[in-house]
């Protein structure tokens with residue numbers, strides 16, 4: 001009985017979402033918080049701080065500016081995945097009512113939950129630079145307290161690269177990114193020069209930045225999204241070829257201890273582990289489990 005009810009609910013939600021799909025490209029947005037206009041400090045991105053309320057509103061506003069551009073360029077459906085921390089940052093009714101929001105955590109694909117081969121394009125909004133980038137707002141890679149670096153097949157990648165390869169494994173190209181200036185440069189270096197990268201601020205250091213005037217920033221987001229979707233065919237999906245060797249370096253040796261208990265994972269140094277897989281999505285999920293175990297003490 002329960003099973004019948006559950007499958008009815010699943011079917012009806014699928015039907016509802018399919019009903020929302022108008023003619024035109026289907027677009028996935030992953031939205032983080034560190035690269036949002038106005039954000040310069042972790043107090044603004046942490047729910048226990050009084051400064052958090054303002055930043056979550058700016059987060060919705062940056063996304064709304066992007067959605068305006070996407071819909072103007074003919075998007076048929078826009079799905080937004082809240083991708084920071086608890087992943088419950090965007091207040092649902094502050095988001096453009098024409099988009100479908102994915103909220104909450106944990107999710108198997110984390111910042112990329114919801115993407116599949118039915119999407120035509122992917123955007124990264126409010127993204128930040130990889131751990132160890134100078135003059136970049138709140139630079140880190142997945143876990144600031146745990147990860148020093150993540151390399152896949154020898155290439156050190158920021159979150160934007162790791163996540164772009166998830167989209168790529170579904171053959172979906174990343175067409176636009178927003179964040180600070182350093183993140184935009186990093187994104188083009190990893191994903192290619194045809195990516196549209198919109199800087200909403202220029203970091204002075206890890207905890208200070210000069211914002212672009214708010215109107216100009218939001219207009220640039222709208223304009224960038226419109227151009228990116230209109231030029232969709234120019235961009236190729238970002239793919240990493242198997243076999244895939246994941247190398248994870250932590251901040252300290254204790255963080256390598258628990259991950260080393262997994263049979264697939266090899267300890268390669270005092271504070272590093274590695275594993276190899278042929279399936280990128282499997283590798284990504286194992287990497288997430290490894291990072292979660294690294295935080296155990």
Ligand SMILES: [Zn+2]
Nearest residue numbers: 032033034084
């Ligand atoms: Zn974040």
